[in-house]
Amino acid sequence: MTASNFNNAARAAKLSVAPMMDWTDRHCRFFHRLLSQHALLYTEMVTSPALVRGGALHLLDYSPEEQPLALQLGGSNPAELAEAARLGAEAGYSEINLNVGCPSDRVQSGTFGAILMRDPKLVAECCAAMIKASPVEVTVKCRIGVDDQEPSDVLPEFIARVAGAGVGRFSIHARKAWLQGLSPKENRDIPPLDYDLVQQMKGLFPALHLSLNGGIATLEDAMAALDRGMDGVMIGRAAYHQPADILMQADHLIFGQAPLERTREDIALQMLPYIDAHIHSGGKLGQVTRHMLGLFAGQPGARHWKRHLSENAHKPDAGSHTVVEAIEKMHAARPVLC
Known part of the structure; x- marks a missing residue:
């Protein structure tokens, strides 16, 4: 079962629906699964303190029909994240994902999310601990950098360090996050997209599975990114606001399944x-x-x-x-x- 979950998540990552706070709850995911049987779905971010210290195990609840399904965790304490990853694996998730991309003030105050782009060594330590504790794959969702960092310098170093800890799959939001001066909403639109840089990472790290995230508005955009050599595409707001446009044809056009006659x-x-x-x-x-x-x-x-x-x-x-x-x-x- 564990090997099957691992393989299912890796295959499904060719197209995924991004984890989105207040949006990708279990009701949303059940609905999305009716639209696509193959796309990888993600939970909202669940913090490791809530699970480990708060005992909020109800946050792990889901319907079996939602699989393949990934649990996204937020945190920065390796031991705590390891325990949270173990709990997620025991709950049957197909993947455990670490959030290194959320720019909200609340997340920053907990020293996790996008602020961790400043500390790839700590991210690597967290991932190594999670991998040791979890029989299912551990992945990372990140930005290309934060604040005044130079993404072309920061991103390759970040990926190399975290991949060295055993992570083989990354979803990269192709924007910087500005931790001061921009709201989370503005951080989804204002920093410019740099798809070319993410594409370069595929050239530098051909053995890794890299998914492109950020600004992808149509299934055609997703297919174009795959044609350019990306291993996967992660779609956020478009998959939520126009779910049928993104997901109803995904199984046929992205995963090669026979088209289904349904409305x-x-x-x-x-x-x-x-x-x-x-x-x-x-x-x-x-x-x-x-x-x-x-x-x-x-x-x-x-x-x-x-x-x-x-x-x-x-x-x-x-x-x-x-x-x-x-x-x-x-x-x-x-x-x-x-």
Whole structure:
């Protein structure tokens, strides 16, 4: 089982959905898995102190259908990260990923995330400890540098040091992170992208599996990066806001599977049993449907789908019937073809 998980995650990393705080929770991942059976999915970042010191093991909960699934950890204490990695492996995750890319103030104050780009030696120590403790693959998601660092100097040294600790797979966000002066949101847009530098890393480290992250907005963009020699592509916001555009054709175009005859509406209807089970267990409709608002993005009537769910999912009697009503509203708004 461990070897299978390892292989599944490595193959699935050809296309992955980035870990995104407040977005890639278990409901989002279940929904995304209906769209693509093969893309690698990531949890939101879970901090090692929360797991090890706080005992918040519920943060590791997921549905088996979400696999292949990677757990992203945040932390900077090697022993603590090792224990968190062990817990993640025991929970059945296919990969354990270390966050060396998040620029938020809260993450910086915990001395992890993008600020660790300044200390590749510590990152290597953390990864070595995690690898020793985890039977599943340990990977790293990083930036090309932070603040006044020169990425062309920093990134090769960082990769070499961390790869020397045993990491064979990196997802590289092709932007610097500015730890002072820019918000996390601004850090996703303002620092310029440097795809060429990430491409150069593939030339310098041909044995490593390197995924490109940052600014990739379409499946065509992802395919172009793969054609240029990258091993994988990680897509964030576009996969969340236009999930069908990114994921519905991924299994065919990226992973070479026979195309499936299904519609976005089919996906919405497939979510109904999951929604019913979630509500039966005490959950709220909006906890699930907030991730589904972009399912029909760009399609006729999409505004009515989104509006109906946004206005009704919070109501006490909201349930799977609310999703069916949203589909009906969308159909009613579409032009009649003669």
